[in-house]
Amino acid sequence: MSEDEHKHARKKTDEHASEVRLEAMVDTEDGRIAPPPVPATAQSGDLHPEASSQTVGQRIMSGDALVAVLAVVLSLIAGGILIALTDEDVAQTATYFFARPQDMLLAAWSAASEAYLALFQGSVFDYEGETFSRMISPLMQTLTVATPLICAGLGVALAFRAGLFNIGAQGQIIIGATLAAWVGFGLHLPVGIHLLLVIVAGIIGGAIWGGLVGLLKAKTGAHEVILTIMLNYVAIYLVTYLLTTPAFQRPGSSNPISPLLDETAMYPPLFGDAFRLHWGFIVALLATVFVWWLLKRSIIGFELRAVGANPVAARTAGISVTKGYVVVMLIAGALAGLAGVAQVAGTEQVLSSGVAASFGFDAITVALLGRSTPWGTFFAGLLFGAFRAGGVTMQISTGTSIDIVLVVQSLIVLFIAAPPLVRALFHLPEPGKTKGPRSPKGTRSRKPATTGGPA
Amino acid sequence: MKKSLRTIKRGTGLSAAMLGASALVLAGCGAPPAETEGSAGAEGADYLGCIVSDSGGFDDRSFNQSSYEGLKMAEEDLGIKIQQAESQAETDFVPNVDEMVQSGCDMVLTVGFLLGDVTKEAAKANPETNFAIVDYSDPEFTDNVKPIVYDTAQAAFMAGYLAAGVTETGKVATYGGIQIPTVTIFMDGFADGVKYYNEQKGEDVQLLGWNKERQNGTFVGNFEDQGKGKTNTQNFINEGADIIMPVAGPVGLGTLDAVIEANEGGKEAKVVWVDSDGYESAGKGEEFILTSVMKGMAASVEDVIRTDLEGNFDSTPYVGTLENEGVSLAPFHDQEANVPDELKQELETIKESIISGEITVESEASPK
Structure with a gap:
């Protein structure tokens, strides 16, 4: 592999030429080369030039975006049925269904609709709030929870684009958070510098944990899924161990929880002390812009996408696959590290072994739902943040189990992973396939180069 | 492929419908209740006791579960209303506790040291609400927090x-x-x-x-x-x-x-x-x-609620010992x-x- 690297050292002026060459390569190599280990839907259709020749309507109808939206809708419907089925009133009224069926149907409807209303009320806008700040505080909560999901989701999405299934966001968040927290409560520095150092520490922590995977994969060929899963365990046990040492505990206490981070180390609140929302959200927004720029406008991003689309072709085109894997995992880890910073320096303000919650794994879902595009991931992160924030209100005000939210999230993944199922249910056309009346231009359809299946 | 998927879908749909229908026939033959409902009056009917679990959930066969059982006992014995919130992760602590305070709980019971900081802050910000926390004590607690700990x-x-x-x-x-x-x-x-x-x-x-x-x-x-x-x-x-x-x-x-x-x-x-x-x-x-x-977590939780219901809340830590059978x-x-x-x-x-x-x-x- 490293021989290839040297052989194909390129000048920057060749960039455009190789770009053209690569696209030709991606098309002609169709079918001959094994697809990368990432699900078809995780890779966006950017590399398919035929998409631009379809009408906007066609693209929406057959696009992954619609499948993603429908997957969410279907999951919500299934979740609603589950809520109704597990509701006590419904169970009660069901016993005399034939004597008075409307009772059960009404109970089922009110159970599901009340639960979803509470979900909305807890995640977007509380119309029963007494003051304006209480009304919008659900939205603030959604954005707060979404922040780490977006950062980590971007990391996973970026790795998807390079053809890597990065399961390791959890470990990367934890290591990023650990390092950031240690800088946050261990050092006492002036305002500004302290927070900056905390952020840098988090980025470095995540990048090390991610970069290690890229390095091992590139140098030894070890599979990234196994590497990341194992490193997750290493990370969680490492932080659990560190929290048993006095250096990470509060003075006079042996509970495994760190001291509060210094005021100077924390993200300032974005809209005043009334809300938990902090500047970490702006950092997440900037990270999204950065990833968009990286993928769309930078040379590195182009190389990453090429490696993800077809590593063999990329190598032939003179792109170092080895370097690509290391770089993408470094950046992916750094993004997950930012999620860790958002947790310790913003939302939680302390380090404990549960600091990463399940964000590292939710991030995979977020990236899948966002089709691995930066903005898709951003909005998917917002949606999942809303689920998590709204789930709290739903649970308390209607007594619906918060696990329903998890079921809905899982169903989304299920439907997204099986686009043909969603298309079959809604009688949607397959992508690239153009049917008579809907395709006045009658463009030729080609199979996407990235995968074997209809994506 | 697509065709077979549809056939399967129809086939399973039909049998699922049959199954569901037969279940309904079997289950749905009871008689409807009278339209009116009687109201249950009890002494603690206006009292709302709330509990927030840590990330273990109420089915952890440990302190979350025992504390929850204590609250359930209080519901049964004292006729209070209860509300529970299970935290899936530490991120849920603040919103859960906040939601409980907002919904007018008289007593917010939190479980475990992980909720210590959150409880401390919430108690400081809401002096009108009483709090109790299981398995954690902190000298900085305000006097509306009752720590419940065990030797x-x-x-x-x-x-x-x-x-x-x-x-x-x-x-x-x-x-x-x-x-x-x-x-x-x-x-x-x-x-x-x-x-x-x-x-x-x-x-x-x-x-x-x-x-x-x-x-x-x-x-x-x-x-x-x-x-x-x-x-x-x-x-x-x-x-x-x-x-x-x-x-x-x-x-x-x-x-x-x-x-x-x-x-x-x-x-x-x-x-x-x-x-x-x-x-x-x-x-x-x-x-x-x-x-x-x-x-004896369940018993002590019920006890703390009973004391609060009687208007005798105090913030001295309850320490379960052999002597008080905690x-x-x-x-x-x-x-x-x-x-x-x-x-x-x-x-x-x-x-x-x-x-x-x-x-x-x-x-x-x-x-x-």
């Missing part, structure tokens, strides 16, 4: 003495879930009990799995992995221990599995259960449970015959000595 080492001391007296191999063992004070306090007490027995009787019963002086020992690393609990226990039995105390919530069920197998294989191994009376709650291997080190040793049940009467009497004496202060049980993890 479990006292009861564990008795269990250690008992185990040392009953063992036939001269070796007993313990292990924990995660190394946190609420776990190690059991192990410290158990270790001291064994040591006290050796001092009194001039014996040399060994304790595996925990070194009190160095504060290290065997831990599973979580409160879920029953398989690891089983392996740990098998290792202890192979090393010659015949009484094992798992301090790891549901992981202890793995210990029961190992002990059941060991007894089938001709060895005589026993278990000391923790938190609740394992003879009633574990659901298997009851006959091998020597005793249990009980933390912690205790469970009956021996099936193992009654294996405990000599002499030992039973000694245990009674020890209990009295601990209550009177003649024997002091010290642990780094004891509530201060």
